[in-house]
Amino acid sequence: MIDRYVRQYEALAANGGGRAPDWLKSLRRAAIDGFRETGFPSGRDEEWRFTSVAPIVRTDFGPAAGGGAVVAADLQPFLFGHDEWPRMVFVDGRYRADLSSPAAAAGLQVSTLAEALAADPKGLETEFGRHVVPDATPFTALNTALAPDGVVIRAARGTVFAQPIHLLFVASREAEGAAFHPRVLVLVEREARIQLVESYVSLGDRARYLTNTVCEIAMGEGSWVEHSRIQRESEGGYHIGFTQVSQARDSHYRSFSLAMGGAIVRHNLHTRLNAPNTEALLYGLYLGRGDQLIDNHTTIFHDQPNCRSWEVYKGILDDRSHGVFNGKIFVKPEAQKTDAKQTNRALLLSDAAKIDTKPQLEIFADDVKCTHGATVGNLDLLSGFYLRSRGIPDAVARRVLTYAFAAEVLDEISAVPVRSALDRLVRDRLGVGS
Amino acid sequence: MAPLLEIKDLHASVGDKEILKGINLTVNAGEVHAIMGPNGSGKSTLAQVIAGHPAYTVTGGEIRYLDQDLTDMDPEERAQAGVFLAFQYPVEIPGVTNAYFLRSAYNEIRKARGLEEVDPIDFVDLLEEKLKVVEWGPDIMQRAVNSGFSGGEKKRNEILQMAVLEPKLALLDETDSGLDIDALRIVANGVNALKRPDNAYVVVTHYQRLLNHIVPDFVHVLADGQIVKSGGKELALELESKGYEWLTGVAEATAS
Known part of the structure; x- marks a missing residue:
């Protein structure tokens, strides 16, 4: 099973990947080597105890077929009635310039990863794959090794862009049996402010495919990001995502994660408060029905003093659906005056629905305010x-x-x-x- | 003409505990009845049982309303038939605007009566009149139902709902509790403005003061799950000066 992905990596390295700069090639090489060693996670792995990815491991996912038949009208239901929002559209993992309308503004650069690398081969070396730990999970490693393309957003110092930038990842009606590995890198420089809407959608109702995505967001001093992540894959599809945020001093990150699609879903959202006086607000809503399994893992690293994090995740679980919530907060010894609050609430609408919830606070500073609460209930x-x-x-x-x-x-x-x-x-x- | 409400030998329990122990009460259209009594006498339970609160089980007797047996009906069917309960503790519904909530209720009742639903724009027109009853502007409609409302605002909101839904039988459950004098006036004026010859009020209260504003035709004293005395409005004044002991034989702790 592992070999299949290694062969895909080798095929990528042999052709399209060959144009990648050397630093990226070695990053990919390290990632696939790491993946080859670990393989996929199993239920014995504490991080994956409640979430079996066996159906993903068993399936012989091939590279994407194309999705060329998708036209602008197909996207209408997913634009929220805001055709004017600048957007980058990927269909079955491939960038579609004809369906996209990238943001154009002074100080704001939105491009594909391929374009960004072609324009400045060394420009991303210190950022790409440097915020997320490349082997954070085996899926992250796989994405790093196999991502053929992606999005790069750079907001230059002081740039304020008022409209949401919409990243739309579409699984076409021909997505059945394919795996996609989209990659997003967002660089928000000092005092820049942007809104990001990251959507995963499907044109087929029950199509079985895999989206394995990684998003890195690097925030400069005093920067501000509101990030809405909307996951509505096909209810037969699989979605594994990893979002890693790095925050510099005085930065403010606000996340809203809505998960309502997918048969097996796992999203890791990690933010590292790298400097004093930073703030992270993480809100989440997950809606499960049928046999959906929706797993949210969040980690907040309080590395420095005087930072605040506020987290509220809510789940609504119907039928036989299963929710998993794991919320980690790590407070380093030097992170005095940390103010962290975590809440997870789940509403079970049927007797067969269930939630596994696990708050995990590890606090090594003594002058902090850290609380967590979890409730599970019925109407x-x-x-x-x-x-x-x-x-x-x-x-x-x-x-x-x-x-x-x-x-x-x-x-x-x-x-x-x-x-x-x-x-x-x-x-x-x-x-x-x- | 049949009475609007006719309760015969009504018994009701929560779990194994019997609260109502044989209530008899007849209410005709155009009348205002006050139900008074000490804490724990069962007066709030009576109002909630008539409205169909699922926590209570009717174990005996009947509640006839316009010649239908209410005890077999779901709470929503009772509301659709014209029964309304103003809650002692109105429930907060975050995220759902007053406008949406009220319009949904209004339209559900219309649907049940075979009438056409009203669209949001026409509903705004209808509301304009109703808001005057409780001396409110339109802003309140965009707030989430009772969410973060003061005690007085919650009670005014109950009266607003009553004004919109135009019940035949309105049950006011301790609507005066927790009201300052201004809110009490607004609530009472609202009720009086909505009084008609074809509807009736059952006002549950511990104190006489609401009855200075909403003048009852009949006053009933409930004690230990039974009506122990009925009379005219002067009975309320008598209770105010004498307390309840002379009727119940039990000294009551000072109410908070």
Whole structure:
């Protein structure tokens, strides 16, 4: 099984990958060597205890076929009614210039990885694959070795770009049986401010494919990023993602992660508070139904003093779906005056739905405020009665209360157009009008 | 004409504990009934049982409303038939706007009656009148239902809902508790403005002060799950000066 991916790597190295600069070639080589050694994770690995990737390992995923038939009209449902947002569109792992409209503004550079490397072969050497640990997970290593292309965003010092930049990764109707390894690198220099919307969508309902994605975000001093990540893969598909953020002094990172697609889903979101006075706000919402398995792993590294992190993840699990939440907070001895709060709440809508939740706080400084809380519950009978006593049928009341549970995190998205777009998406999924 | 509400020998329990022990009460259209009594007498339970609170089981007797047996109906069916309960503790629903909530309720009731649903724009027009009843501007409609509302705002919101849904039988469960004098006036004025010959109010209260504003036609005193005395509005004044002991035989702790 491992050999298959090694052969893909060798094929890449032999042709398209051959144009990569030497530093990237050696990064890929190290990554595939690492992967060859570890192989895929198993249930014996503590980090993957609740999330079996056996179906992914067993499947003979090939390289992407093409997805050339996708046209602009196919994308309409995924643009949130905001055709004007600059966007980079990838179909089945390949960049589609004809469907994209990259942002054009002074100080803002949005390009494909291939373009960025061609323009300046050494320009990304100190950034690409330097924030994420290349072998953070075997999947990260695989992405590093196999990513044929991706997105590079660079916001120069002081650049403020008001519109969300939409990165849209589309699995076409021909995606069945293919694996994609998209890669994103975002460099936000000192005092620059951007909004990022990263979407994973599918044109096929039940198509089985693998998206294995890695996103690195490097934030300069005093920079500001609002990052909304929307995962709505096919409910037969697999999605493994790793997001790594590095934060310099006075930077503010705000994340909203919405996971509602995929058969087996794992997203790691790690942020490292590298300097004093940085702030990270992580909000998450995951919606499971059918037999979906949705796993969120977050890690916040409090490396320096006077930093604040605030995390709220909420899950709504129906049918036989299974949620996993693991929230790590590491506070180094020098990270005094750390203020960290983590909350995970899950709402189980059926008897067969389940959640495994594990907060993990490791605190080595003594003057800190760190709290965590996890709750698992069902819909509240009293609230239900309140709605029903107004004439609202039980089934509708349940949907409204379910939406209300989700709305508390949706409300935390600060960019209004993004918030209303995602609000609509969640309402549609839960069957609640506006 | 049949009475609006006719309760006969009603018994209700929570788990194994019997709370209502044989209630008899008849309410006709156009009447205001006050249900008074000490804490724990079962007066709030009575209101909630009529509205269909799922925590209570009716173990005996019947509740007839416009010649239907309410006890077999779901809470939403009772509401659709014109029963309304103003909650003592209205529930907060974060993320759901007052506008959406009220319009959904209004339309569900219309649907159940075979009427066409009202679209959001027409509903705004309808609301304009109703908001005046509780002296509110339109901003309140964009706030999440009761979320972060003060005690007084929550009670006003109950009256607003009542104004929109136009029930035939309105049950006010301790609507006066936790109200300052201004909110009490607004709530009472709202109720009085909504009084019609074809609807009726059952006002559950511990104190007489609400009844200075909403004048009852009948006052009933509940003690240990039974109505122990009924009378006119003067009974409320008598209770105010004498307390409940002379009727219940039990000295009551000072209410907080």
